[in-house]
Amino acid sequence: MDQQEIIIGIDLGTTFSLVAYADERGAHIIRDEQGDGRVPSVIGVTPEAPGRPPRVTLGWEARNHAVENPRTTVYSVKRLIGRGPEDIRKDLPFLAYAVVPGPRDTVQVEIAGRHYSPEEISSVILRGLRERAERHLGRPVHKAVITVPAYFDDAQRQATRDAGAAAGLEVLRIVNEPTAAALAYGLGVREQISLGSPDRPTALPQVTPGHFALPMQQCPANVSIEADATSAGHTVAVFDLGGGTFDVSVLRIEHGVFQVLSTAGDTHLGGDDFDRTIITLVQREVHEQFGLSIDSPTTRQALRSLAESIKTRLSAAREAQLELDLGHGRTYRRTITRDEFEELSANLVDRTLTLCDQALRDAGLAPDQLERMILVGGSTRMPCVRRRVGEHFGIEPYTAINPDEVVALGAAIQAAILGGAHPDMLLLDVTPLSLGIETMGGAMGKLIMRNTTIPCRETEMFTTFMDGQTAIKLNVLQGERELAADCRSLGEFYLRDIPPMPAGIPKIEVEFLIDANGILNVSAREQRSGRQASIQIVPNHGLTRAEVERMAKESIQFARSDIDAHRRIDLLNQVEFDLNKTRQMLERFGAQLEPTERARIEQEMTALYALAGRTEDLDELYQALTAFGHSTLRLAELGIRAALVQGAKEQPE
Amino acid sequence: MVPILTSAFDQTAVLPAKCRSCNRPLDSPLFCGNCHTLHPAAGLTHFAILGLTPSFDIDLDELRRKYLYCSRCIHPDHHSAGGADANLSLHTAAQLNESYRVLRDPVLRAEHLLALAGGRSSAEDKSAPPDVLAQTMLLREETEEARAADDSAGLAALRKQVQTLCEQALQVVAGLARELPGNDDTRQRLREQLNAVKYYRKLLEQL
Numbered sequence: 001m002d003q004q005e006i007i008i009g010i011d012l013g014t015t016f017s018l019v020a021y022a023d024e025r026g027a028h029i030i031r032d033e034q035g036d037g038r039v040p041s042v043i044g045v046t047p048e049a050p051g052r053p054p055r056v057t058l059g060w061e062a063r064n065h066a067v068e069n070p071r072t073t074v075y076s077v078k079r080l081i082g083r084g085p086e087d088i089r090k091d092l093p094f095l096a097y098a099v100v101p102g103p104r105d106t107v108q109v110e111i112a113g114r115h116y117s118p119e120e121i122s123s124v125i126l127r128g129l130r131e132r133a134e135r136h137l138g139r140p141v142h143k144a145v146i147t148v149p150a151y152f153d154d155a156q157r158q159a160t161r162d163a164g165a166a167a168g169l170e171v172l173r174i175v176n177e178p179t180a181a182a183l184a185y186g187l188g189v190r191e192q193i194s195l196g197s198p199d200r201p202t203a204l205p206q207v208t209p210g211h212f213a214l215p216m217q218q219c220p221a222n223v224s225i226e227a228d229a230t231s232a233g234h235t236v237a238v239f240d241l242g243g244g245t246f247d248v249s250v251l252r253i254e255h256g257v258f259q260v261l262s263t264a265g266d267t268h269l270g271g272d273d274f275d276r277t278i279i280t281l282v283q284r285e286v287h288e289q290f291g292l293s294i295d296s297p298t299t300r301q302a303l304r305s306l307a308e309s310i311k312t313r314l315s316a317a318r319e320a321q322l323e324l325d326l327g328h329g330r331t332y333r334r335t336i337t338r339d340e341f342e343e344l345s346a347n348l349v350d351r352t353l354t355l356c357d358q359a360l361r362d363a364g365l366a367p368d369q370l371e372r373m374i375l376v377g378g379s380t381r382m383p384c385v386r387r388r389v390g391e392h393f394g395i396e397p398y399t400a401i402n403p404d405e406v407v408a409l410g411a412a413i414q415a416a417i418l419g420g421a422h423p424d425m426l427l428l429d430v431t432p433l434s435l436g437i438e439t440m441g442g443a444m445g446k447l448i449m450r451n452t453t454i455p456c457r458e459t460e461m462f463t464t465f466m467d468g469q470t471a472i473k474l475n476v477l478q479g480e481r482e483l484a485a486d487c488r489s490l491g492e493f494y495l496r497d498i499p500p501m502p503a504g505i506p507k508i509e510v511e512f513l514i515d516a517n518g519i520l521n522v523s524a525r526e527q528r529s530g531r532q533a534s535i536q537i538v539p540n541h542g543l544t545r546a547e548v549e550r551m552a553k554e555s556i557q558f559a560r561s562d563i564d565a566h567r568r569i570d571l572l573n574q575v576e577f578d579l580n581k582t583r584q585m586l587e588r589f590g591a592q593l594e595p596t597e598r599a600r601i602e603q604e605m606t607a608l609y610a611l612a613g614r615t616e617d618l619d620e621l622y623q624a625l626t627a628f629g630h631s632t633l634r635l636a637e638l639g640i641r642a643a644l645v646q647g648a649k650e651q652p653e
Numbered sequence: 654m655v656p657i658l659t660s661a662f663d664q665t666a667v668l669p670a671k672c673r674s675c676n677r678p679l680d681s682p683l684f685c686g687n688c689h690t691l692h693p694a695a696g697l698t699h700f701a702i703l704g705l706t707p708s709f710d711i712d713l714d715e716l717r718r719k720y721l722y723c724s725r726c727i728h729p730d731h732h733s734a735g736g737a738d739a740n741l742s743l744h745t746a747a748q749l750n751e752s753y754r755v756l757r758d759p760v761l762r763a764e765h766l767l768a769l770a771g772g773r774s775s776a777e778d779k780s781a782p783p784d785v786l787a788q789t790m791l792l793r794e795e796t797e798e799a800r801a802a803d804d805s806a807g808l809a810a811l812r813k814q815v816q817t818l819c820e821q822a823l824q825v826v827a828g829l830a831r832e833l834p835g836n837d838d839t840r841q842r843l844r845e846q847l848n849a850v851k852y853y854r855k856l857l858e859q860l
Contacts, residue, residue, distance in 0.1 A: 172733060257721045418733045426725045452754070455729065457747035515743055516729045 007143040007172060007419050008133045009411025011180075012122065012160065014078040014270060015243030015378065017041045018408035019129040021137065022416040027184065027409040030136045037405055039132070041243075042066060042075045043124050047112035058128040070096035070301035072111050074121050076272055079244045080107050081118040081163070082156030090268070094276055096301040104491075119163040126167035134569050144169045145415040147407050149245040150176035151265030151432045153478050154490050154520050161519070172418050174517040178238035178249035179260055179429050180410025181376040184401060185236075186253050235261075235371050237359070239389055239397070240407075241352060242377040244270035248356045250363040250370075259428040262362035262451045264355040269348065271311070271379040277344040278307035278336070282324065286332050294326070314338045315381050342384040349385060353392050362451050367393055375399045376406050428453055431514050438475035438484040447512055450480065454514050462508045462524075468500040472508065476522070495524050571621050575612045578625065579605055582632055589638040601635065604628055680704075683745055684726045691727060691741045699752035699765055709766060709830035713757060720753040759823060760850050763830040767843050770834035781848045788818075789852045796860060812860045819853035822846055 009027075011018045016038040020029045029037035044062035046055040046069075057065070066073040074097050080088055084105040092099060100115065102108035108115040126146075133141045146169075148160050157174050164171035233254030240247040247265035251258055282303060286292050294303070306324065313320040314336070324332040360367060373389060375397045380386065389397045401409065417425055430451045437460070439445040447458040462472055472495040479487030498506050510524040582605060590598050608628050615621050672679055674690035681704055684691050700707040703719050725731070727749060732742035755761040768774065792815060799807035829835070829843040 173730070255718070255721050255725075257725065259721075414730075417730055420731070423731060424725070426721075426728050426730060428724060428728075453750040455743050455747040456750050457744065513743070513747060516746075 005143060005419075006133075006137055006139070006141060007145060007415035008130070008141055009180075009408055009413070009415045010126065010129055010144050010146045011177070011408035011411055012078065012125065012129075012146055012148070012163075013041055013243055013407075014076050014245060014272065015041060016404060017125050017129055018405060019133050020405075020408040020412035021133065022412040022421070027412040027416075029405050029408060030132055032132075037408070039125070039128060040075075041078065041125050042073060043121060044069055044073045045111045047072065047114075056124060058124060066096075067298070067301050067305060070297040071098065073097065073301070074109050074111070074116075076244055077109070077118050077121045077125075079268065079272070080109070081122055082153070082159035083107060083118075093295070094272070094279065094300065094304070096297040096304070119159050119166060122160070122163035123166035126164055126169060130167060130169060138569060138573060140569065142168070142170055143172050143415075145173045145175055145411045145418065146171055147175050147177045147180050147411045149240075149242070149265060149267055150178050150247040150249050150260075150263040150429075151245070151267050152176075152518075153267075153433055153488055154518070155488070156267065157517060157519050161517070173414060174519065175411055175414050175427070176247070176249065176260070176263065176429055176432075176518070177242070177245075177407045178240045178247045178263065178376065179251070179258065179427055180408075180414060181238050181240060181374065181406045182236060182249070182251050182253070182258055182410070183413050183427060184406045184410035185374055186258055235365065235369055236374055237356065237370055237372070237393075238374045238376055239352070239356065239380065240265075240376040241379040241385060242270050243379065244268070244272050246270060246352050246355065248352070248359045250359050250365065256424045257426045257428060259453070260430045261365070262359045263430055263432050264359040264362065265432065266351065266355065269351060270377075271308075273348055274311055274345050274379065274382065275304060275307040277348070278310055278341070279303045281336075281344060282307070282322065282332070285334070286324070286326065289332065290326060290330055292326060292330075310336060311341070311382070314341050315383060338383070345384070349388050352385070353388065356389075356392070370395065373397045376403050378404050429516070429518065430454060431456065431518055433478040433488075434480055435512060435514065435520065436477050436487070438477060438489075442484045444477050444479065444482055444484050444487050448514065452514075454518055455516050457511060457513045459509050459511050462495070462510055463504050464498065464501070464506050465503050467503050469503065469506075470498045470500055471496045472498065474510070476512075476520070490520065493522055498526055499528075501528065568618055571618060571625065572612055575608060575621070575625055578628065578632075579609060582628075582635065585632075585635050585639050589635060589642065592638055593635065597634070601632055604631060681723060681726070683723055683749065686726070689726070691732065691738065691745055693741065694745050694748040698769060699755045702749060702752040703756060705756070707766065707769060709759075709763060709827060709833070711756065711762070716753070716756055720749070723749055759827065760847065760854075763826050763843065764847060766830055766833050767840060767847070770840060772840040773844055775844075775848060775851065778844050779848060780845055781852060782845050785822075785845075785849045785852060789856060792856060793859075796856070808860060812857070815853055815856050815860060819850060819857065822849045822853060826850060 006021050006023075009020045009022070011020075018029055018037045018039065020027055020037075022028070031037045032039075039059040040063040042059065042063040044057040044065055046057070062073055063075070066075065076091075076095070079091050080099065085101045085107055088099065088107060098110040099107050100110050102115065102117060106117065108117050109121060110116075126144075130141050130144070144164060146160055146164055148157055152160070161171045161174055233252055235250070235252055237248060237250045240249075245265065245267050246269040247263060249263040250261045252261055253259075283294055286294050303324075306322070310320050310322060317338070319335050319337040322332070322334050322336055326332055360370070370393060373393055373395055375386065375389070380397075380399070380403050386397055413422075414427060416422060417427070431448060431454050432450060434444075434446045434450045435448040435458075436444045436446040447460060448456055462474075464472065474493040474495065475484060476490040476493055477484055477487040478490055481487050495508060495510065498508065505528060507527045508524055509527055510522065513521045513523070515521060582601065586598065586601065593601075605628075608624055611624050612621060670678060672685035672688060672690055673692060675685060675688040677685065677687045679692070680686055682692060682697055682701055683694055694702055698707065703716060703723065705711055705716065705719070724746070727742055727745050729739060729742045729746055732738050755765050764775070792811065796808070796811055798804075799811060825846045826843065829839055829846060832839050833843070834840075835843075
């Protein structure tokens with residue numbers, strides 16, 4: 001059995017999540033029985049009741065019952081992760097479930113009186129994806145690469161990583177979604193990107209089958225520079241409009257290196273916002289026509305589903321019928337045309353184009369230097385998005401891989417790179433936001449500029465301003481604005497354990513290091529008097545280590561089924577292993593057994609195989625496996641003896 | 654400052670000769686192409702890190718090729734096993750990115766050369782050529798007026814004007830940087846011209 005550990009790639013989306021892996025044949029999306037790779041990022045919680053344990057549902061099941069259970073169905077949690085109450089105020093009118101302030105400037109979801117952090121909710125989704133992968137691969141999975149919007153800030157990245165840890169996954173890398181998409185494109189359809197004619201018509205939606213070409217070039221690590229100096233580079237932009245977030249990244253691809261030159265985005269701009277234009281329209285018109293205000297949790301959820309289906313229909317048809325039963329014989333009815341919808345959502349598309357211009361400017365490129373504009377994310381299926389992007393840049397936007405799946409494929413490829421499968425390839429990403437500290441007078445003192453290649457590092461010297469001062473408070477900020485108050489605070493970092501000295505004497509060097517995940521690491525050292533005291537840093541946001549560990553242990557009510565799932569996989573693997581082994585042994589040593597014993601073993605093999613295929617009772621399976629082990633003992637002994645004899649023969653004289 | 658100057662302008666002094674692990678000769682100070690051992694970049698100039706001769710005139714294509722090559726060899730993605738190697742890889746990659754950022758930008762490159770030649774930093778010496786300060790103040794006022802009047806044509810003209818000034822200052826910077834290490838006067842004039850470029854760039858940001 002191949003024991004090399006598989007690292008899975010996860011696209012943790014606002015609306016849908018996917019899991020993929022790469023092997024020597026390529027990168028593959030792991031699909032359900034219907035062939036769908038998407039798992040709706042929706043969880044439903046059935047609260048505990050007398051005589052009935054609580055239950056958590058995930059994916060289609062939760063989504064299909066969202067309208068009946070508006071207060072206990074959680075969707076679009078990605079809009080909440082790593083955010084504070086102030087950040088998500090505009091989302092609240094569109095969420096049917098309850099969101100309450102949490103500790104340390106976070107928010108929590110309230111279900112039946114219990115509070116759940118967005119990390120906890122996300123970990124349920126991640127756990128589900130992990131289990132899907134384990135079922136498919138037939139072995140436990142512990143490591144993952146998870147994608148996030150390129151424009152996610154430090155807190156959102158950390159929160160995503162924490163959610164992974166809470167799902168029992170070691171998150172080896174947080175990768176930016178547009179970069180992952182570029183990786184999938186660059187590897188699989190490099191030729192099409194470079195050679196395809198720009199006016200080649202692009203058909204959409206195009207579903208690609210499970211396997212996706214990924215040449216596994218096993219180049220030696222010390223490829224010479226000269227050897228591939230002739231390969232021409234390409235400049236591409238990835239336009240990624242998902243369910244809740246928008247990113248645009250400009251990349252240079254050459255010599256197997258995917259270098260992000262710049263990125264821009266909005267973590268609150270996606271398909272959800274297009275739905276909301278329809279929701280707002282309906283709410284306004286219902287109020288005008290019937291004097292009704294439709295804003296209860298149930299109607300919010302129903303309106304959301306309605307708006308989403310209207311939006312989807314308008315991508316294929318010129319108009320769609322809207323119908324809403326308001327009770328008491330009142331029905332709201334109207335036709336909405338595509339033109340009308342496009343007018344309603346025009347300012348949303350405007351915003352994406354403004355951000356594209358900014359990314360190009362930051363990359364130091366003129367629009368005509370762009371060779372490709374790759375569209376990613378389900379929301380790029382909207383004809384208005386495709387048309388306006390094409391018009392704006394004067395190039396036909398490009399989509400070859402299913403826009404829902406390309407990010408997960410890229411994550412799987414990055415996982416393979418981390419696993420050492422592609423020594424000739426590399427992703428070089430940038431930090432999307434400037435990093436700095438609050439200076440005297442409340443200004444933002446920038447230390448690391450946005451679009452700096454990561455990992456990157458900057459140091460700054462600090463001292464005390466009072467005699468005997470042993471602590472310094474730093475307000476670490478992310479953002480582009482001049483005033484600290486307008487930037488996002490990553491929390492107040494306390495430099496503690498400074499040796500007491502007169503004011504201005506301690507010299508504390510603080511290192512700000514943004515790692516390859518785009519996550520900040522702060523360390524500090526006091527350098528005076530030859531003593532390099534390390535300084536304790538206490539960040540103040542998101543989850544504490546202890547909370548992540550607790551979540552990993554408790555993980556809502558999923559724990560039981562999770563352990564069962566693991567045990568099931570382990571048991572089934574063991575059954576398969578034992579049956580194969582016994583079959584081999586019978587072939588080699590069966591002749592040495594009594595014919596009746598041989599027949600009995602063969603009968604038991606068939607029975608065990610059948611049981612493994614049908615039973616849900618893991619204890620029963622375990623007992624059957626143990627019994628099978630006992631009854632094949634004599635055969636096993638024959639094998640051991642033969643091996644010993646063989647071993648003795650091979651011993652040197 | 655003489656010792657730094659000698660080592661920086663004498664390229665034979667910048668490379669540790671042999672790998673600390675396999676003892677083979679190194680072709681990059683950051684890693685061994687033979688056994689893939691990483692080497693700390695501490696104390697090296699940006700030129701040394703990228704294996705270039707210290708000079709204002711560098712081949713940008715060669716710089717980029719070397720940067721991409723080194724990145725592939727030292728990046729944390731290829732040293733992800735954890736422990737000391739992963740940590741060294743993280744810091745070395747951060748250093749390499751910084752060196753590339755400095756060398757590909759003519760202003761930062763000239764700053765680096767000036768520092769290597771023992772010149773003063775912009776923090777130590779903020780002086781600019783005599784007319785530049787008054788000129789930038791005037792330009793700033795005009796910018797604010799044009800913005801208040803919503804005069805987009807005026808702003809565009811101002812932008813063009815500052816760009817031209819910036820390019821002219823950059824040419825002077827280039828000329829002086831080629832004379833390095835030079836004498837005290839060369840270094841002082843370079844310092845002032847670099848400060849002037851900084852003023853212009855700041856103004857351009859606002860435009």
